[in-house]
Amino acid sequence: MKFAYRFSNLLGTVYRCGNLNFTCDGNSVISPVGNRVTVFDLKNNKSNTLPLATRYNIKCVGLSPDGRLAIIVDEGGDALLVSLVCRSVLHRFHFKGAVHSVSFSPDGRKFVVTKGNIAQMYHAPGRKREFNAFVLDKTYFGPYDETTCIDWTDDSRCFAVGSRDMSTWVFGAERWDNLIYYALGGHKDAIVACFFEASSLDLYTLSQDGALCVWQCDTLPEGLRLKAPTGWKADLLQREEEEEEEEGAERETTVRGKATPAAEEQQGKVKYSRLAKYFFNKEGDFNNLTAAAYHKKVHLLVTGFASGIFHLHELPEFNLIHSLSISDQRVASVAINSSGDWIAFGCSGLGQLLVWEWQSESYVLKQQGHFNSMVSLAYSPDGQHIVTGGDDGKVKVWNTLSGFCFVTFTEHSSGVTGVTFTTTGYVIVTSSMDGTVRAFDLHRYRNFRTFTSPRPTQFSCVAVDSSGEIVSAGAQDSFEVFIWSMQTGRLLDVLSGHEGPISGLCFNPMKSVLASASWDRTVRLWDMADSWRTTETLALTSDALAVTFRPDGAELAVATLNAQITFWDPENAVQTGSIEGRHDLKTGRKELDKITAKHSAKGKAFTTLCYSADGQSILAGGMSKFVCIYHVREQILRKKFEISCNLSLDAMEEFLNRRKMTEFGNLALIDQDAAEEGGVVIPLPGVKKGRCWAATTTEGLLIYSLDAQMLFDPFELDTSVTPVRIRAALRQRDFTRAILLAFRLNERKLLQETLEAVPWDEIEVISSSLPDLYVEKVLEFLASSFEVSRHLEFYLIWTQKLLMVHGQKLKSRVGTLLPVVQFLQKNIQRHLDDVSKLCDWNRYNLQYALAVSKQRGLKRPSEPPGSGEEADASEDDDDSLHLLGGGPGHADGPLA
Incomplete structure (x- = not known):
């Protein structure tokens, strides 16, 4: 159980590529994020990432009409059948080709996938008892180029498929006699989307050049006739009918789908005619249409363009409702919820996800990850918040419970290199390559201190002492360590002595000692209380990349360029142990590498370290897809976590693909265009806090927590x-x-x-009779119960009595109890924040109601009954009651 960590959530990235979907109740958005899927609960303000991953980036997601199943297809054509109820993979399937789109029929009996220039219809899984979950029913041919989109009629009798060859094809889901297939033209560019009208075969088609065609069908859906069977099927059917007639059963032949030749002559084939053609780019500017969605009940068409603009139109009149810009990047996906109130937009270029309520013109959700890679992260002392810094110069603060970013600081003009919290948890200190170190206040959400150096320099790391009064930052170019005062913002001293860039800083949690690691193969210890002089210099065998103190300050860990982790006694400057991590840093071979992965791993090393709360283990991450937990005393590997299995990222495979090898060498080295994309490395700084730890990766901020599913x-x-x-x-x-x-x-x-x-009055007596060994277990159970239980006061009494009775004895085991206490503090603090907000809101409402009632009482004696003033006062009273029911404290309040 101690190291039973499982993937918990993905933060920092809200949308990557693929199509967005709303759940059937319309309250949640399903967003593909790289090779994972995140569900954003808009009602409860939470996000949750499904514990599954595909081999490549997700290309499309198909949701069943009842919202229980989802088909997730990646870029390689591998599909996962996922149960959204139990959040597990039910079946895996390979479509043998890249799939562009997948869509379930409205009745949930079948689904269609488009790949290449064909469309394939499968029986929906779960409807019949079959060995294979995906059973192919029919394959439809017609388009000459790649297919792009799918849409079904409401009765699931037909579906339409758009193509890049500027045509739209209407196919029958059954063997209809008067509709086998029908091709529609009229466009001059690739088809982006096609939509059927409600309870009709009328069709809307949209092309990439911003053209909308309205097609009218001369046949109602009820007018489709089943094709009479021929050959052995007809003989079998006739034999069955003769047997039934002999038994005396009267059946109508029309039930079998047969029609007389006269009726077939009267009812001809289905025909389409174009009613109108509209253009979105009326001004003549070239703006490609990239995504569209249509709500059949409210007749609302939403279109997104490459310039970040989206339009809302009412069909079939093509009346413009809204025309707004959400960004300057391409809108990659659009979705509308079941009620037609909320519209979700995904921008892959910015990694942006927006949910817009078009009637009130307000955002329900607006989230965006870091534009470039995340570089550093830090947990708050109570574990409720995580701050991340990225190469885009942004500093974001995330709520670990909801998974949402609630504040973004953009004061830095260059990449952020280090972030840290003060011990109070309300101040964030960051360092950047723009030559500034900034302090941000989480109460007022502002940058209240900016620390600079006498001459411009680039800061590579930052640290704050346990009191929060001293701020230090290491320079990359001048090889110096700068010390400032948090209170005044003044530069106190400049520590010189290193002969290489400063790679890491860390304050001793128990003493005023600063450790600085440098590329000059040394770690220096500076005494902050004695004129900032050097007390010790630790000589290393290679360049130092990271340094950290144990939580009790009695040990120091250093990661070096030769993939070693060395442990030191800071008091005596004696090395106490070392760990060889080269064999655990298994790396892949990049597309543009000229050497093998085995030789490439020789230059890899751990770039970040973090002790566990009890100090017995250390977490190490580097330029690899693995994060390792080592036992410090035994110097052995306890567990290794594979952060990602996404083969869409570079350097994930150990060997190159043979299909990309030619007689002249690697195809990526020959093709100059491939070098423009560049290799994607996976930096993995991680922070461990008791029951969970996090890692910043190319895919986002990954959170791992202890597995709570182990029952016995x-x-x-x-x-x-x-x-x-x-x-x-x-x-x-x-x-x-x-x-x-x-x-x-x-x-x-x-x-x-x-x-x-x-009984609550016997808790104190029972607490005093518990052995010390069981007190820790009871506290751990109480901490986990605060997350789910509604007996808040009862468990608080248990916690208080245990800590009061056993407080002195627990101090001797503070190292082992620290994770439990932090977990307990995190959950209690969360309840405190929620209850305090609710109490403040109720107090303000009561004050408002009292003020209104006093105003009404003052007006009543001087006014006759039924006067206008009394009526106005009663209206004010009604407003106050309405405010009490639907304000920000209400369940629907925060969504606005």
Whole structure:
């Protein structure tokens, strides 16, 4: 259980590529993020990433009409059938080619995928008991170029497919006699989207050059006739009918889909005629249409363009409702929820996801990740927030519970190289290549301090002491360490002595000692209380890349360029151990590399280190897809995590693809255009905080937390510990024995039943009788219960009594208890924030209601009944009641 970390959530990236989808209730957006899928709950203000990953970036997502199943297809044609209820993969399938789009039929019985110039219809999984979840029904041919889009009729009888050859094809999902296929032209560019009108075969087609064609069908959906079977099917059908007639059963031949030749002559083939053609670019400017969505009930058409502009039109009159710009980048995907109120936009160039409420013209959701790679991160002391810095110069603060970014600071004009929190958790200090170190206040969301050097320099790292009064930053070009005062912003001193760029800084948590690591193969310890002089210089065998202190300050860890992690005693300047990590830093071969992955790994090293809260383990990450946890004392690898398996990123495979090898060498080295994309490396700085740790990667901010799904993890279990004996002890009111037995069996539901059976006035007595070994386990259970339980006061009483009774004894084991205490503090602080906001809002509402009632009471004696002033006062009273029900404290309030 101690290292049973599982992928928990993906922050920092909200949209990468692919199509957006709303859930069937219209309250959540399903967004593909690289090779993962994130669900944004707009009602509850939460985001959650599904615990699955594809081999390549996701190309399209198809959602079933009931919202229970999703088909996720990546760029390589591999598909995952995912249950959105249990959040697990049910089936894997390969379409043997790149798939452009996938769409379920409205009745949920079939789905269509488009790949190449064909469309394939499959039986929807789960409808029949079949060995293979994906059973091919029909393959439709017609387009001469790649297919681009799909849309179904409401009755699932037909579907339309758009193509790059400027044509749209209407196919019958069944063997209709009067509609096998129908091709529509009229466009001069590739088809972007096609939509059927509600309960009709009328069609709208949109092309890339901004043209909209309205097509009218001369046949209603009910007018489609099933084709009479021929050959052996007809003989079999006739034989069955003869048998039924012999038995006396009367059946109509029209039920079988047969029609008389006269009726077939009267009802001809389905025909389409173009009613109108509209153009979006009326001014003549060249602006490609890139995405579109249509809501059939409210007749709302939403179109997105390459310039970041989107239009809202009412069809079929083509009346313009809105024309707004959300960015200067291409709108890659558009989706409308079931009620037609919210519109989701995805911009792949900026990694931006927007949800727009078009009637009130307000944002429901507006999230954007870092434009370039994330470089550094830091947890807040209570674990509720994470701050990240990127190469785009932005500093973003994320809520670990909701997964949303709630503030972005853009004061830096160049890449951010380091971020850190002060011990209070309300101040963020960042360093940047623009030559400034800035301090940001999380109360007022402003930059209240800017630290600079006498001459321009580039800062590569930053650190703040435990008191929050001293700020230090290391220079990359002048090889100096600068010290400032947080209170005054003045430069206190410049520490010289290093002969190479400063790569890392760290303050001792217990003493005023600063450790600075440099490329000159040394780590220097500076005494902040004694005129900032050098106390020790630790000589290394290679360039230092990262340095960190153990939480108790009694040990120092240094990562060097030769892939080693060395441990030092800072008091005596003696090396206590080392770990060789080269074999654990397995890297892949980039497309443009001329050497193999084995030789390339010789130049790799760990670039970031972080101790666990108890100091027994250390977390290390570098230019690799692996993050390692080592045991410090035993110097062995405890666990290795593979951060990503996305083969769309460069340097993920150890060997190059043979298909890209020619007689002249690697194809990427020959083709000069391939060098423009560049190799994508995966920097992995990580921070570990007790029960969870995070890593900044090319794909975003990955959070790993302890797996809570392990149901049976006993402790000192023997044959006498059974649920029957635990409940018998509860009936005998022997609560201490029942708690001890329950924690030895360690089943969560039984633990909850046992603790909640204790009367609140006996909690203090029971707490004092618990052994010290079980106090930690009870605190850990209480910390996890705060996340889900509604018995807030009851568990707070348990927590208070345990800490008051065993506080002195727990101080001796502060190292091992630190993760539990931090987990407890995080959950209690979250409840404090939520309850305090609710109380403040209620207090303001009551004050407003009292003010209105006093105003009404003052007016009433001087005015006769039924006067205009009294009527106005009653209207004000109604407004106050409406405000109490629907203000920001209401469930729907934060969405606006």
